[in-house]
Amino acid sequence: MKAFFPNFRTSLFVLFGLLVSCASDVDYSHLERDPEALGQRTGRADAYAGRDDDYSRHLDELHPDADEDDFEDAYDDAYEEAEEEIEEREEREEERRDRRDASTQRTYDDGYEQGELDRHRGLSRNPRRHDAYSGSSSISRAWTEGYEDGWNGD
Numbered sequence: 833m834k835a836f837f838p839n840f841r842t843s844l845f846v847l848f849g850l851l852v853s854c855a856s857d858v859d860y861s862h863l864e865r866d867p868e869a870l871g872q873r874t875g876r877a878d879a880y881a882g883r884d885d886d887y888s889r890h891l892d893e894l895h896p897d898a899d900e901d902d903f904e905d906a907y908d909d910a911y912e913e914a915e916e917e918i919e920e921r922e923e924r925e926e927e928r929r930d931r932r933d934a935s936t937q938r939t940y941d942d943g944y945e946q947g948e949l950d951r952h953r954g955l956s957r958n959p960r961r962h963d964a965y966s967g968s969s970s971i972s973r974a975w976t977e978g979y980e981d982g983w984n985g986d
Contacts, residue, residue: 872909
């Protein structure tokens, strides 16, 4: 029976050690202590990812001692700023596309006038004789299409 007690005591000691280690405080070292930094980072990322502006999905990343209101304010500000940047970028791209379309139309019109002029002069249909024929592919294509239509009288 004496042999049972040392094993029993050892078992109790091990069991007590396990209980104490399991009952210790939770480690929050991986959580963000700066609510503004987390709010700015996640708000911006959510806006660029196209997610809704519900900040609550990130609360599990926030340290319990951090102020949730500061996080929410920073998140909302960063989300709105990122949305404005996205809208401005889309507007600039649309303006650039419109300018490109307008320049392509002008190039087509120039080619049309030159083709029409060549036809009236009695020249053969040859867009390569003109300097405007060469250039970037989209501009050259637009000018050639205009020239062909102008020469054919379309």
